[in-house]
Structures are given as C-alpha cells and as structure tokens.
Amino acid sequence: xxxxxxxxxxxxxxxxxxxxxxxxxxxxxxxxxxxxxxxxxxxxxxxxxxxxxxxxxxxxxxxxxxxxxxxxxxxxxxxxxxxxxxxxxxxxxxxxxxxxxxxxxx
Amino acid sequence: xxxxxxxxxxxxxxxxxxxxxxxxxxxxxxxxxxxxxxxxxxxxxxxxxxxxxxxxxxxxxxxxxxxxxxxxxxxxxxxxxxxxxxxxxxxxxxxxxxxxxxxxxxxxxxxxxxxxxxxxxxxxxxxxxxxxxxxxxxxx
Numbered sequence: 266x267x268x269x270x271x272x273x274x275x276x277x278x279x280x281x282x283x284x285x286x287x288x289x290x291x292x293x294x295x296x297x298x299x300x301x302x303x304x305x306x307x308x309x310x311x312x313x314x315x316x317x318x319x320x321x322x323x324x325x326x327x328x329x330x331x332x333x334x335x336x337x338x339x340x341x342x343x344x345x346x347x348x349x350x351x352x353x354x355x356x357x358x359x360x361x362x363x364x365x366x367x368x369x370x371x
Numbered sequence: 372x373x374x375x376x377x378x379x380x381x382x383x384x385x386x387x388x389x390x391x392x393x394x395x396x397x398x399x400x401x402x403x404x405x406x407x408x409x410x411x412x413x414x415x416x417x418x419x420x421x422x423x424x425x426x427x428x429x430x431x432x433x434x435x436x437x438x439x440x441x442x443x444x445x446x447x448x449x450x451x452x453x454x455x456x457x458x459x460x461x462x463x464x465x466x467x468x469x470x471x472x473x474x475x476x477x478x479x480x481x482x483x484x485x486x487x488x489x490x491x492x493x494x495x496x497x498x499x500x501x502x503x504x505x506x507x508x509x510x511x
Contacts, residue, residue, distance in 0.1 A: 358468030
C-alpha cells in the first residue's frame with residue numbers, strides 16, 4: 266500500500282496522519298513532514314496510525330528525530346496503532362517515551 | 372516454493388515484503404508471526420541495500436528463497452555486497468530502550484527487531500556471499 270504522511274497544523278498541535286507502509290524507502294517523506302510541522306513550534310505532536318499497516322525501524326527513527334527536532338518538552342501522542350505496529354512500539358520501549366492511546370480528542 | 376531475485380534498491384522492499392507474506396501465509400503462520408517475519412526480512416534487506424551496496428557505490432541483487440518442512444519455515448536471503456554480520460553488531464540494551472527519546476542511540480533497532488521477532492536468526496558467509504537465515508517454527 267502506498268505511504269502517505271499528511272500534516273494538519275492545528276494551533277499549537279501538529280497532527281500527522283500516516284497511511285500505508287512505512288519502511289526505509291519512504292521514511293524520508295515522514296521526516297520531511299516532521300520538519301515542516303516543527304516550523305510552527307508545536308507544543309504537541311499527535312501521530313494517527315490507525316491506517317498504518319507496517320512500520321519498520323526507520324519509522325521509529327523518525328519519531329526519535331521528531332523528539333530531538335521539536336524538543337524534549339513536546340509530548341508525542343501515538344493514536345490508534347494496531348496489533349503488530351503497537352507491538353513494535355512496545356518492543357522498542359517507545360511505550361515509555363510517547364503516549365499511546367486508542368483515540369484522541371483535543 | 373518460489374525464489375525471488377530482485378535489485379538491492381529501496382523500491383524493492385515492498386516486493387520483498389510481499390514475497391515473505393506470501394510464503395508465510397502458505398506456511399500457515401498467524402498474522403503476528405507473518406508480520407514479524409516480514410519485518411525481520413525488511414530490516415535486514417534494508418541494511419543490505421544501504422550498507423552492503425549503496426554506500427559502497429555498488430549495485431547488485433538480493434536473492435530470497437524459502438523452505439518449508441513439517442516443523443518450520445525458513446527464509447534465506449543472499450547477497451554479494453560487502454560482508455556484514457548482523458549478529459556481531461551491538462544491540463540496544465534494556466537501559467537504552469528505557470531512555471527518553473531525545474537520548475536514544477539511533478542505531479541497532481532494526482537488527483534488534485529482527486532477532487526479537489523471529490524464532491531463530493543466523494548469518495553465514497559462503498564465499499563472497501552473505502547469507503541471512505530466518506526461521507519461524509510452525510505451531511502444530
């Protein structure tokens with residue numbers, strides 16, 4: 266499935282919706298969107314993952330990059346990650362570092 | 372089972388995953404095991420593409436084949452890029468995995484996910500060929 270990362274800058278919250286399969290071939294697109302989101306100096310980053318069917322470590326590295334780019338004080342929310350993708354986040358200790366939720370409301 | 376020979380380029384990763392998903396389904400692996408195997412092969416293929424060939428200005432192919440017996444599914448990836456043994460690399464420690472994101476070391480996660488995700492992973496060098504071998508046990 267083709268990958269896409271769509272940014273919605275909503276006040277001080279950057280919302281990014283990921284679709285498809287996130288591997289190292291397309292991780293650069295995600296990174297570009299993070300850089301664009303960072304320009305607005307958001308206080309919160311919300312990643313919507315319910316339509317993401319695959320995430321390789323390249324995707325995890327972009328999340329690390331997001332934290333480093335936006336600053337340690339910016340909280341990252343990961344919404345709707347499904348079974349195996351959620352499992353990857355947990356295996357890599359990301360559940361200690363980001364807020365993993367089923368749904369999100371402002 | 373079929374063999375896949377494919378150029379070692381980033382665009383090939385999607386086709387590599389499709390191949391692995393197909394053999395995993397034929398072997399009767401459940402959804403999680405299927406995904407973990409695809410992820411493991413994707414991670415190692417990514418390293419082969421990035422470090423084995425591209426960074427050295429080389430080009431070449433990745434060859435994938437699968438073996439199914441009563442007890443396990445074995446996927447074997449072969450390439451002739453520079454010798455690289457993933458099992459000899461340093462992996463993130465428990466301490467690393469607990470670090471705040473902004474302090475995390477960038478490397479090692481791919482191989483970590485590979486080793487954690489499959490029942491057995493090993494590397495062998497056959498002449499000038501790297502062989503990465505992934506095994507998934509079949510549930511009876």
